[in-house]
Amino acid sequence: MMLPGKGGERSLRGAPPEVVSTPSVSGQRRRWRQNVPVTERSAVPMIRFGEFELDIPDARLRRSGTVVDLPPKSFELLVCLVRRPQTLVPKDDLLDIVWGRRFVSEGAIKTVVSELRAALGDDAKAPRWIETVPRRGYRFIGDVIAEQAPTPAAASATEPAPGPLSKAMAGLAAPAPDGNLPPPGPALFGRDEDIAALCEQVDSTPLLTLTGPGGVGKTRLALAVARARQGRHAGGVWWLPLAPLAPATTDSGILRSALARALRIAPLGTGSDAELVRAIGGQPLLLVLDNAEHLLDVLAPWLADWAPHLPGLRLLITSREPLQLPGEQVWRVAPLPVPAGGEDSTAADMAGNPALRLLVTRIGARLQGFTPGPAQQQALAKICRSLDGLPLALELGAARVPVLGVHGLAEQLEDDAAGHRLQLLTQGARTALPHQRTLRATLDWSHALLTPTEQRVLRRLAVFRGGFTAATARAVATAPGEDPWTTLDALATLGDKSMLVAAAPDAPDARIGMLESVREYALEQLESSGEADATAQRHLLAMVALFTEAEAEALDVPQLPWLAPLEPELENLRSALRWAEAHADDPTVTDARLDLVAASARYFQRMALSAEGARFCLAVRASAETHRDPLRRAGIDLAVGTLCRFTPMLTAEEHLALARRAVQTFEDHGDTPRAHYAHYLAWALALEVGEHVARAHHVDRMYELVQPSWGPMRTRLMRSAWAQDQRLLGHADTFLQACREDLALLRDLEAQAESWIAAHTLMLAEHDLGEVDRALAIGQSAIDEIRAAGRLRGQTQLLVMHTAMRADAGDVAGTRAALADAVPTLGTMQITELLWLAMAWLAWHEGRGADAARLLGWFDSPVRGCGAYGPRTFTRRSIARLSALLDTALGAREHEDLQATGAALGQAEALRVGLRTSDGDRRRAPRPGTPPQTDANPTAS
Template sequence: MPERQMLLLAGHPVRIGGRALDILVTLVERSGEIVGKRELMARVWPDTLVEEGNLKVNMNALRRALGEGPGAPVYIATVVGRGYRFVAPVTVTEEAVFTPAVDPPRRHNLPTASTRLVGRKEEMAQIARDIGETRLVTIVGPGGIGKTTLALAVAETILDQHADGLWLIDLAPLKDGGLVAGAIATVVGLSTDSGSTEAAVADQLRGRQMLLVLDSCEHLIDGVAVLVDQILLRAPGVRFLATSREPLRVTGERVRRLGGLDAPGKSAGLTAAEALTFPAVQLFVQRATDQLETFRLSDADAAGVAGICRRLDGLALAIEMAATQIDAFGVAGLHDEVEHRLRLLEGRRGGAERHRTLAATIDWSYALLAEDEKRALRCLATFASSFRLDAAGAVAATAGHGADAFVGIVGRLVAKSLLSAEVRDRSVVYRLLDTTRDFAIAKLAEAGELDNARRRHAEFTLRSIEQAEPGPGTVIDWSDRCSQTIDDIREALRWAFGPSGDAGLAIRLTVEAIRYWKQLSLPEECRVAAERALDDRYAKWRDRTDDLILNMTLGATLLHTRGPMAEVKEALGKALAIAEDIGDAELQLECLSGLSEYELWTGDSRSAMAIAEKIQALSGRGPSVADGGADAPAGSALSWMGALGAARRRLEGIVRRPVSALSRDPGARFDLDQRLTALGTLATVQWLQGFPDEAQATAETQLREAEASNDAVSLCCALLHGSQIIAMYRRDYEAAWQHYTRGRAHADRHGLRIWRNMADCSCGRLRLYAGRPFDLAAYGQALEEVRSGGFRMRYPNYLTNYGEALARQGDLASGLAAVDEAIALCEANGQVVGIPEILRIKANMIRFGDPARGAEAADLYRLSIARARADGSLSWELRSTISLVRHCRGRGGDDDAEAMLAATYARFTEGFGSGDLVRARALLDARNQSAGRSD
């Protein structure tokens, strides 16, 4: 009914703003036509210059009034870039036909909702129930969390439950608690002639049945509490729903603390559909779409939007403000801006003054604090993550607060929603929201207190990590404790290495933090930190032990992130020289273990064995330098050299020792886990010796223990150098592919570039044998990266895969040249255990690529068998014998080869379900059946 400025639904007026109704009238008059945005704005705001955002806000309010939403009828269609069209059927009728219902007496003053509540259904239902059960419910939470929006949404659902109405009293504009009673009287329509306004209001409300919504009580908390208490006593029919940043602390109050909207955690491969199941993302997308009609959340942007919502702590106001910048920055740019600048959130032009910017919202709370509370909040902002009361006291209590008084200050900051508190491990931990922390840090700098507070924080962080011990429990327990500290370590290091920092403190922090980086599988971060600490600029702040540990750490992290580069040996060599000079046998052992691993990775088994002998010489020279320390490196070296029996004895000496609840010292630095390394090598040795089932069981043990260790390198090793290899040996290509996929993703996630390249190279053979696509160019590039990184331990295997792929694609000569190079590398470095298989593959290439050279292929098979026998490698012997029998049967048969296959198969005692044994059994059965038919 445009003449009466009224919209009816079933005869009852619909609550709708005047501007929104004008937009509706304009669109209905032009039903089916596109009405441009400028034309609408000129019609609705004829004498006012407004921005397009005003039209969007009112259009959203209109859609809500019409009930548009998922599954509901659509009335208005957006024509992107042009305007809007009313698409529902329209019937024009004389006004006299309409008989509106008689308007009921005015029973509330709730505003028309300008936004739709997102993600608070459970809270709404709970608070609605609370109001039915108790007379005072207070929604408590930090500024911008959405307290007012939630309170209004709850009030909308219970409008008809109070005979004398439901009334909103906005207390934000008031500056004096004595004015609260007058504000209530004015809204409800009371007369207050008594000298005591509070008492008069309470008396006049006696006998009434109503709900009073008191919004923004925190700055008038004492006055509000006194008045509410009087009304609760004198007017039993009156109930209250309050919003505040701290409780009123009135008898009978039920407090509902409001947290941020749920947002996705950090997750690789997050899709848009998955992200949109979280309320924080839903809110962002709704507001972004309001701002930019063409915005749609894509899979590519899902992780970015999730990161924005997490960084903003799920604060509804902050998310809304960020989303309005989508047209200026896009998701990626907005993510970066939110990460670095709180001032980006410039906010709304309308609404309460305290909500116009996020900074103003926080400033509103900050201004209400006492001076000692402000000082404490500023200092606590130096913590990058959660903290306990003792930590808070160490950093903030010395800033002019006594210990006892400080406990009270922390309690008041929690009550006022500027600190959050939660129970963890039977104690209370505290944290600031990121948005509050950013604000408080700025205030700390303004007050000239930043460096002093940062120093206290860095000194406390150093003391805490120096004193921390894993203690009883699991590796996961220790990892959880490390993860709770790592962000503060990073903050302390950032300041300590900075222009106003303390280089001596920075060096001590770096050395003590090494075990934290190790336990959290952050080798690349640790490598960068060690390199920085070893810079010549900081030499005068380091002692010899610092140099030893930093070089040893640099060598280990470089090895597992970049490969066996020359810098690895240089760093480990420096560390070893210092350890020998100061006579520290423990650290000598760590350095020698690292050098042994380095030599194995370069493919030099003989040098690795020589280092193992040095380790053996250290036995008994320290309290924990026990016999057997050389077993793991010696066992690995011997296995590559083909001495399988000796290798197995050494390796079993490691793995058969009792395993404690923690398989290794969880507080250790980036040393190598000898047991896990030995398990992987032992699995290979067992398979080579002809025990496929034992090998699989050992690989499974290695993987299980690596997973429990929470160590990135150990898990990569178990997946790629243990389980994947054994699965391929057993010809279980599906399992091998799963291990590869997981190992590759794990290496990527932890920045282990050399392991990623090794994964891609080891996958070459898997692709060839499992019939998967093989990208020769990409494989060649990965091979070159491994080679340039100095890695030679498995490089001949990878090179053989490359040669086989070349031959399969028709370039037999280049393929054979690659395989011959692989054999030469094995012979030169003493890593000869794989030569029988390489010879077999070379024979296959000739057999299929140049059938005229069949005799040469047969000779290579027999050479492979002979070398396998010499090493005691029954599995290589069986595999080559199978290939020889197949080759000979294609050329008329060979009784010696057939007898050899039967004899080799008979020496196996297990593993009859593995691929090679199944194939051998099939060949033997086929020959027996053929012989039976001939009989």
């Protein structure tokens, strides 16, 4: 192998690579001075950082005036890093620049960095100067001051004209001039992967456009990429800001003159595009055009005329929309990832979150020593989510913290009704472009670039919360008499102009979103346009159409696929219902409101939001009772019965009366599908109130109403009701067989959520026959599936029943673990009351007999309102066994007194008693872990 050098080529065959690549410091300095002309050496700046002075012309590093003995490769690597401060330098670039990729691996970089840190007194774990970016490269994070070294007058007269630096030092100090990039700004957060990917793409793509909404950080990202490419383009890396150019007065000549000035080309000879091409020449160069969106009409055709004639030219453009030129590659810059909400967010996750790091850093620049505690971190995470991770908004928000505090800013941003963010986010940097100093100015700039049609569609779309589909957008943003295709075209162009974002582009029914800051701005425009009420009414009608269509097929489609396209519509549904409530004096709005409440009841139930849906139901009952259309009243009856049965808002008897009235109305009007479901609901409610004889009528009627076209999904409720009746009639084997067949069928139909419900009933069937271990195994398997699917909240009944069975069986550790998941559901539906029975059994098995008796009293308390359970149910069998054990352990009289005391505990005290670990009653209770005496007779009571 031969290594090219100034004096020819030197053979390296047989020589260890570290020997030939590590000459002495003095030798390195001598070659540096010999190979580089005086004028070039003097053009290289002196660089200071902290107490260090990096004298590049003399190849020395001094610390407080004393020369630091630095190995040559360490010196070269240091120069490479300090010339790109606050910028990630990828490992591949270091290998190219410092080693030329000869005989070295990435391990050589680590060795040299370690030497360099030792010389600088730096700590890898808490770096002051050099930061390691795992698996990517290194970044110099210190503050750098560059000073031009004086040029000797005699030398300038005698030395030859500046030329390229020697190949040995290429990339350490780029030729002068190597471009005109502005000084580095604040460090970027969360963009390392983007920078690395863009560096690869910009080298291979003639035209690369960074698009994204205002304030997302396109300019800073482009600058970071440009700095990372310095030394990689022989013609340099050049920066041309376009924001100062006015659209009305800018033509191709103005653009050509601006570019010539930026490239430091004499104006003479650049009077035409052809002359500009000749002046630039054939050297490869990278040209960055910033803030192009307002000049696209003139810029795009101008670039198309001359840029293709320069094969070595690479264009990197920032714009809020693409140029739409052949060969253009578009990179959409997304906001920074924000911390996850809820309990899923750990301290470590938040500490590494880019949006949170940016916010904390910017606050720290204003409040010296700012270190947020856990509570403040949660508030900061809320701020990041409220501001969509938009870097400009986060920086503007940080400016308000010294006055409002972290919690105050979070509260202001969370106040949706106030619409404060455009007033809050106004404290931008004085050096920023005028349209980037406030959030409103940024949005004004973007809005002014829209056509009147785009402005109209954008403001109407602001009524949506949580995104929308193209279909719902067209229905809401198109007023009567307007062309819906015009709306569809505007959706596309608004996306191109970064005013809309793809919320889930890979979904079957792709959703479109709007950043919350853009939405608030658009809402202001909607209010001032006078179109707000008309648009909100179209939004209400769109939700009615969406949920009515979904409800019509709810019993024919498995639950999870049915829910998938509807889950993102929750905020839209809430918004429509609240607006309708505020405009209930309009009869048209009232009708739509009743229809939406009726159509969305099952959605609220399946979303595990029964209590919220029930409140919407009860709010419209008065209107429904007096409505002229009995079918609308029956729809509300059915919705109330569906949702309120799981809440304490009405009694079971009231629910049953409403369900039976709905049955009669639907049958009278020939609405067979809803009549069939109303009979099922009446059957379930009759079971709850103990009307065991009346239930048979509803089951028989369900069979009579079945239509030939109905599939097994729609008839499963009828089969379930019949099977449950077999259980209550004492036909345990029949019940078990029906449960097994139902579970197998639902699994064949890939109805996962319904199979969990079937597993619940099969668990009961196995337990009825004394197969406790098998019952618990079935339940645990289903719960594991539910947890993996992230649906535990929606399957409360199974979780609660399984917890009660574990407690009954004496699984103390398992019961306590299950209660951690189940206790938060207390009060959300009637079945959760079984948790009091579970806690009573837990107390018994832990030796807390008195607590067990009190909790049993609270479970059956008339104050609390215990539901009706038949004599053959698990619940009544379990209560009877525990009562018998307590009679024996405590004595019948004391047991009765303790139950009477427990009946008045109240929920808070009952919960404290249920979850504590001892009550001083161990002398009368059996040893912890005493196995229960399971009664295998299903008829025992």
